[in-house]
Amino acid sequence: MNNSSSTSPSSTLLSFENVSMTFDDGTKALDNVSFGINASEFVTVVGPSGCGKSTLLRIASNLEANTGGTCSIDRNSIGYVFQDATLMPWRTVARNVELIAELHKLPKAERHQLAAQAIELVGLSGFEDKYPRQLSGGMRMRASLARSLVMKPKVFLFDEPFGALDEITRERLNDELLRLFQHEGFAGLFITHSITEAVYMSTKVLVMSARPGKIIAEFDVPFAYPRNHDLRYEAEFGELCGKISHALRGAHQ
Amino acid sequence: MSAVNPISSPVDEVIPDRRDKFSFADYVGPVVVFLVFIGFWYLLSTVVLPEQKRFLLPTPHTVIKEGFFVWNSGERRGLQPILMSLWDSAKVALLGLGITIVMGMSLAVLMSSSRWLERATWPYLVAVQSAPVLALTPLIRALIDGTQTQRLLVVVLIAIFPIVSNTLFGLLSADKSQHELFTLQGASKWTRLVKLQFPAALPNIFVGLRISAGLAVIGAVVGDFYFRQGGVVGIGAQIDVYRNRLWGPELITAIILASTLGLVVFLFFGWVSRRAIGKWHIINRGH
Ligand SMILES: Nc1ncnc2c1ncn2[C@@H]1O[C@H](COP(=O)(O)OP(=O)(O)OP(=O)(O)O)[C@@H](O)[C@H]1O
Numbered sequence: 001m002n003n004s005s006s007t008s009p010s011s012t013l014l015s016f017e018n019v020s021m022t023f024d025d026g027t028k029a030l031d032n033v034s035f036g037i038n039a040s041e042f043v044t045v046v047g048p049s050g051c052g053k054s055t056l057l058r059i060a061s062n063l064e065a066n067t068g069g070t071c072s073i074d075r076n077s078i079g080y081v082f083q084d085a086t087l088m089p090w091r092t093v094a095r096n097v098e099l100i101a102e103l104h105k106l107p108k109a110e111r112h113q114l115a116a117q118a119i120e121l122v123g124l125s126g127f128e129d130k131y132p133r134q135l136s137g138g139m140r141m142r143a144s145l146a147r148s149l150v151m152k153p154k155v156f157l158f159d160e161p162f163g164a165l166d167e168i169t170r171e172r173l174n175d176e177l178l179r180l181f182q183h184e185g186f187a188g189l190f191i192t193h194s195i196t197e198a199v200y201m202s203t204k205v206l207v208m209s210a211r212p213g214k215i216i217a218e219f220d221v222p223f224a225y226p227r228n229h230d231l232r233y234e235a236e237f238g239e240l241c242g243k244i245s246h247a248l249r250g251a252h253q
Numbered sequence: 254m255s256a257v258n259p260i261s262s263p264v265d266e267v268i269p270d271r272r273d274k275f276s277f278a279d280y281v282g283p284v285v286v287f288l289v290f291i292g293f294w295y296l297l298s299t300v301v302l303p304e305q306k307r308f309l310l311p312t313p314h315t316v317i318k319e320g321f322f323v324w325n326s327g328e329r330r331g332l333q334p335i336l337m338s339l340w341d342s343a344k345v346a347l348l349g350l351g352i353t354i355v356m357g358m359s360l361a362v363l364m365s366s367s368r369w370l371e372r373a374t375w376p377y378l379v380a381v382q383s384a385p386v387l388a389l390t391p392l393i394r395a396l397i398d399g400t401q402t403q404r405l406l407v408v409v410l411i412a413i414f415p416i417v418s419n420t421l422f423g424l425l426s427a428d429k430s431q432h433e434l435f436t437l438q439g440a441s442k443w444t445r446l447v448k449l450q451f452p453a454a455l456p457n458i459f460v461g462l463r464i465s466a467g468l469a470v471i472g473a474v475v476g477d478f479y480f481r482q483g484g485v486v487g488i489g490a491q492i493d494v495y496r497n498r499l500w501g502p503e504l505i506t507a508i509i510l511a512s513t514l515g516l517v518v519f520l521f522f523g524w525v526s527r528r529a530i531g532k533w534h535i536i537n538r539g540h
Pocket residue numbers: 023024025027028029047048049050051052053054055056211
């Protein structure tokens with residue numbers, strides 16, 4: 001509803017200003033949410049289940065219209081990675097990765113080239129001709145990432161993309177996503193239930209309260225990129241996780 | 254994008270390509286059933302049926318000798334006239350099936366795009382599906398000229414329901430998140446139909462096709478039972494003649510060949526289906 005499709009004057013690529021959301025059935029999912037994300041910022045939102053995290057992304061991508069406040073984003077340049085890979089089972093990896101470019105009516109040759117690059121970037125080279133049913137969950141997620149990468153979006157929305165994966169695969173994909181983040185310089189908005197993942201990935205972690213979702217705490221993450229796997233076991237890292245966990249506990253009551 | 258080194262290659266294992274492989278057991282099954290069937294047939298025609306009624310069901314070897322191995326003995330008896338009429342019916346069945354597929358799939362597309370239209374159409378489709386075509390024959394004869402058109406109409410009436418219902422079910426089966434992916438890219442209704450709903454519907458469409466194909470053959474046989482022209486007769490009319498004259502071997506031969514036609518069409522669509530979607534469609538047998 002109050003979506004404006006222009007970018008704000010600063011380098012803020014995505015901003016929420018007093019965004020509220022009440023669904024038709026009266027469910028109040030979001031209450032006065034305000035924050036902004038600049039280019040090369042990676043913001044992660046953690047919060048209790050059902051507090052409105054997905055709703056936040058759905059408003060940002062205009063799948064849902066907010067009932068109050070303003071959300072500004074360049075709508076032509078959004079990448080959205082769903083919780084499940086949402087690959088088309090009848091398309092090979094290569095054809096799946098091409099899909100978004102195809103929907104934007106890019107010429108075939110360009111499409112092929114962009115898809116090949118994206119596939120290489122997510123480490124799926126050699127699997128171009130496989131069908132999704134032949135891939136493991138982690139590989140499907142890589143293909144899904146590659147599909148969103150093809151159009152080089154300025155804003156990337158991730159709705160618990162690695163939630164269904166085992167820890168090792170998740171950590172590996174964390175590293176790969178960070179690499180892409182550093183290279184592409186997009187603005188990232190990431191949803192997760194894992195505090196470790198949130199801290200490891202982000203420049204900033206936001207904690208949301210139980211429904212109706214409000215931002216109740218904000219933590220800047222001081223660690224420089226590129227981040228190393230062992231960062232997770234450093235004292236400072238653990239301390240920050242502890243603080244976030246504490247805030248989250250508060251959010252649950 | 255091309256400037257950076259590719260990130261590490263996945264060590265996640267690729268799930269092995271496991272398809273249903275043909276094995277010896279796949280052939281043994283049908284052969285055993287066939288032998289049981291032949292045995293049962295002999296039992297019926299030599300033991301179960303009373304002596305004076307055995308002409309109704311001649312033994313298998315009599316059928317082969319007098320039905321399949323007589324080319325043409327006049328009065329439209331023999332394999333040649335049976336094959337001719339079978340060919341005549343096959344043409345009606347295939348043309349009718351083509352019309353049914355085009356009409357049925359178009360109707361399903363329309364129904365999938367409008368909930369209102371879907372609700373308005375369903376009851377009548379079900380009615381067509383359960384209406385006894387036999388009872389409609391006088392009406393069809395009164396309304397439509399030309400036996401050929403009448404026969405095609407019977408095929409369409411009998412065969413259309415599975416195509417419509419399966420296609421519609423398939424078109425509406427795409428995931429919500431897949432639809433949202435298309436919404437995010439501002440895809441048009443047509444793009445959505447062609448690139449998402451139609452491919453997602455293919456497994457169901459092929460189920461509908463196989464059922465409708467068999468029904469189209471039945472429709473053609475029933476159709477030429479009721480709508481015939483002087484000289485040209487379809488297999489249904491031929492069967493009727495043999496039945497009236499109590500020519501057992503020819504009757505059974507004609508029935509077997511008509512069923513074979515149905516089987517061939519069914520197998521053909523199974524083959525097309527495997528070619529078209531076998532690579533990606535997952536069949537879960539639960540073991
Ligand atoms: N279309 C809708 N109509 C009514 N209520 C809805 C709708 N979509 C979501 N909700 C409700 O809004 C609230 C927030 O939902 P949302 O999916 O954003 O939660 P979430 O934080 O993503 O939860 P999870 O962590 O479990 O994914 C939930 O209580 C949900 O039931």
